[in-house]
Amino acid sequence: MRGLLNYNIAAFESENRYGFPELARYTGQVECAEWVDFDTAVTAKHNEVRGLHFFDSDYKLERLWQYPQRYLSVLSRFQYVIQPDFSLYYNFPTALQIYNKYRNHWLAAYYAVHDIEIIPNISLSTPENYDWSLLGYPKNSTVAFSDIGCCRNKEDKRLLMASYEEMIKQLQPSQVLYFTRSKTAPEGATVIQIPYRKGV
Secondary structure, eight states, X not given: OOOGGGTTTOOOOOSSTTOOOOOOOOOSOOOOSOEEEHHHHHHOSOOOOOEEEOOSXXXXXXXXXHOGGGGHHHHTTOSEXXXXXXXXXXXXXXXXXXXXXXXXXXXXXXXXXXXXXXXOBOOOOOGGGHHHHTTTOOSSOEEEEEOXXXXXXXHHHHHHHHHHHHHHHHHOOSEEEEEESSSOXXXXXXXXXXXXXXXX
């Protein structure tokens, strides 16, 4: 049954005033050289890649939100699964950013209760919104962080690096998987280079 923004499918406990489901700490160290995006994972008949990420255009993730049960078998094929990533673009209205963050956390919680271990994906808004955009994330966890599609100009890059530093300060992650199109990442992070795809 569709509708009610998936609240009819599952409701999760939350310790924050926005109701973002709390993500579990990922305690393992991730060693994975090959990753595939969700869109490719859905269409591939056979896939021996161990890592799944959602750093893709938002419209490609809408089916995940609309029909979360349908993709349980897809996600369960992978050893490593990054939390879904609906965008918190800096120029989005705050209400839309909050809605997308809720969707990211709801989907992670939903798949977690179906025995799919999710690696938290840290996506923060601008500094005045750090208070709510850091909610629901675990401390001392392996996490993912991405600059894919985020750095269209110098100001975007500055904001992204500021959010990275705030994430390190507040969450103190044990490992950071840094997904990027380039070959560089902040010191101490594990670089995961994702090939360019048109439209992403």
